[in-house]
Amino acid sequence: MNPMNAPAILMKDISFSYDGDPVLEDVNLSIPHGDFVSMVGPNGGGKTTLLKLMLGLLRPSRGEVRMFGGPPEAARPRVGYMPQYTQLDPQFPATVMDVALMGRLGHGKPFGRYSRQDREIVARALDQVGLCDVFRKPFSSISGGQRQRLFIARALACEPDLLLLDEPTANLDVVMGGDLYELLRTLNETLTVVTVSHDIGFVSTVVKSVVCVKRRVFMHPTSEITGEMINALYGSPVRMVRHNGEEGCTCHSF
Amino acid sequence: MSQFLTDVQQYAFLQHAVLTGILASVACGIIGTYVVVRRISYIADGIAHCVLGGMGAALYLQKVYHWNEVVPIHGAVVSALIAAVIIGLVSLWARQREDTVISALWAVGMAVGIVFISRTPGYNEDLMGYLFGNILMVSSNDLWMLVGLDAIIVAMGLLFYNQFLAVCFDDEFARLRGLPVEVFYLLLLCLTALTVVVLATVVGIVMVIAMLTLPVAIAGQFSKTLWGMMAVSTLLCALFTTSGLVISYAPDYPAGATTIILAGAAYLGATTLKWALGRGKG
Numbered sequence: 001m002n003p004m005n006a007p008a009i010l011m012k013d014i015s016f017s018y019d020g021d022p023v024l025e026d027v028n029l030s031i032p033h034g035d036f037v038s039m040v041g042p043n044g045g046g047k048t049t050l051l052k053l054m055l056g057l058l059r060p061s062r063g064e065v066r067m068f069g070g071p072p073e074a075a076r077p078r079v080g081y082m083p084q085y086t087q088l089d090p091q092f093p094a095t096v097m098d099v100a101l102m103g104r105l106g107h108g109k110p111f112g113r114y115s116r117q118d119r120e121i122v123a124r125a126l127d128q129v130g131l132c133d134v135f136r137k138p139f140s141s142i143s144g145g146q147r148q149r150l151f152i153a154r155a156l157a158c159e160p161d162l163l164l165l166d167e168p169t170a171n172l173d174v175v176m177g178g179d180l181y182e183l184l185r186t187l188n189e190t191l192t193v194v195t196v197s198h199d200i201g202f203v204s205t206v207v208k209s210v211v212c213v214k215r216r217v218f219m220h221p222t223s224e225i226t227g228e229m230i231n232a233l234y235g236s237p238v239r240m241v242r243h244n245g246e247e248g249c250t251c252h253s254f
Numbered sequence: 255m256s257q258f259l260t261d262v263q264q265y266a267f268l269q270h271a272v273l274t275g276i277l278a279s280v281a282c283g284i285i286g287t288y289v290v291v292r293r294i295s296y297i298a299d300g301i302a303h304c305v306l307g308g309m310g311a312a313l314y315l316q317k318v319y320h321w322n323e324v325v326p327i328h329g330a331v332v333s334a335l336i337a338a339v340i341i342g343l344v345s346l347w348a349r350q351r352e353d354t355v356i357s358a359l360w361a362v363g364m365a366v367g368i369v370f371i372s373r374t375p376g377y378n379e380d381l382m383g384y385l386f387g388n389i390l391m392v393s394s395n396d397l398w399m400l401v402g403l404d405a406i407i408v409a410m411g412l413l414f415y416n417q418f419l420a421v422c423f424d425d426e427f428a429r430l431r432g433l434p435v436e437v438f439y440l441l442l443l444c445l446t447a448l449t450v451v452v453l454a455t456v457v458g459i460v461m462v463i464a465m466l467t468l469p470v471a472i473a474g475q476f477s478k479t480l481w482g483m484m485a486v487s488t489l490l491c492a493l494f495t496t497s498g499l500v501i502s503y504a505p506d507y508p509a510g511a512t513t514i515i516l517a518g519a520a521y522l523g524a525t526t527l528k529w530a531l532g533r534g535k536g
Contacts, residue, residue, distance in 0.1 A: 057429075077432065083427065092291060093482070093483045095479055102416075102420045102424070102428070102431070103431070105417070105431040105433055112413060
């Protein structure tokens with residue numbers, strides 16, 4: 001076990017490019033245990049890339065990623081990840097329960113059936129996201145919002161210390177999105193939460209820190225976020241977040 | 255129909271044919287389901303065709319160099335497994351080149367087969383049988399081979415059901431949960447290759463592709479779970495092969511072709527039915 005005081009996520013001098021132009025440059029980021037971080041930024045700004053670096057699915061061209069004080073691969077069992085579900089086959093023949101149970105892979109024996117304990121943990125996770133009534137339904141028959149919550153349940157079923165959620169509010173209406181952030185706030189009492197979000201409107205009410213991602217990365221306490229920063233980030237005026245009026249911080253380098 | 259029923263009690267070749275259809279259905283139902291949900295049916299096609307190269311080489315060695323212990327099925331198994339591993343590695347690490355590589359293996363494999371055939375003396379009925387097959391000429395050796403194939407597939411399917419499900423549904427998440435995704439993917443391709451080879455030597459390439467996809471495509475429209483899809487496709491597959499034999503027997507139609515047309519018609523019917531039901535619901 002690494003020292004408890006190692007941050008949940010530590011990125012040192014990270015640069016990354018897929019082919020040619022850098023997607024991320026000189027990223028330095030430290031996210032402590034118990035934080036609730038929202039990563040905001042324009043499309044193609046590198047938010048999902050940043051998540052994949054944290055998971056060790058991508059390797060940085062330069063720099064080092066440390067998760068819980070160790071390499072990302074070693075931390076995977078402690079991380080619950082929710083991808084953008086758009087790449088998955090919506091007609092796949094599996095029930096809601098089948099999908100959520102995938103979060104239990106890697107916990108028990110490497111083959112055979114899931115244990116009763118696995119099923120209980122998954123049932124609890126489905127209950128937390130309000131899906132326990134539909135657990136027998138086929139994956140193809142549930143709505144986009146239910147699918148979104150199902151993937152959060154699957155991430156919770158990993159019993160993680162850190163949740164990484166890629167656009168958890170996509171496909172959710174404002175009410176459901178609000179409920180979701182309320183759920184995440186509760187979960188944040190025991191675990192670290194990092195979300196990627198387009199929806200700046202949700203950001204400042206429950207989130208503790210905001211990470212602005214646009215090739216370079218800057219982290220701010222939520223209280224420091226200003227309208228000017230958001231405008232600089234997206235390049236044009238966007239829907240405003242709750243404005244806490246502190247002027248000190250700037251994102252000039254965008 | 256009545257003639258078939260009296261003859262099937264008399265003739266071993268007919269009993270073998272019925273048994274072959276049922277045994278093949280188990281392999282096709284399970285592997286076909288994986289092939290369809292993972293969307294790799296074109297990989298199965300590619301493997302099936304490039305196998306001709308391996309069979310041709312084995313036949314050449316047997317006839318020209320008198321390596322009597324080498325029979326075409328050996329060449330077929332080796333070339334199918336090689337093709338499966340090459341395609342698997344390419345699709346894992348260079349996804350955008352996948353279709354090119356499959357086409358290349360497909361064409362080169364068949365061309366190699368043709369060259370070997372032209373250099374091999376005599377009429378090579380084995381290779382013709384491989385392309386078109388004849389379910390009415392199945393030996394008891396072939397039947398045992400099918401039993402072995404079914405045993406391997408069912409054992410793997412039971413042991414690793416959850417793992418295969420996760421890898422087919424969302425391989426990235428499966429990898430994050432610590433599953434050796436590459437191993438399972440290659441294992442799946444190798445099982446597919448074995449299925450294709452064994453069934454192709456028994457019933458022919460064209461019938462294998464039909465049996466791997468058509469029953470599964472029908473089952474997929476009505477199944478909620480992966481195992482349900484496997485069970486329904488196995489039953490449908492057995493139904494098609496058996497009724498194909500029965501229908502084709504008296505008028506002496508080709509049994510394989512009759513089965514394929516039956517399955518195709520059922521697929522069309524099921525799709526239409528599903529569409530009509532969907533419209534009815536508004």
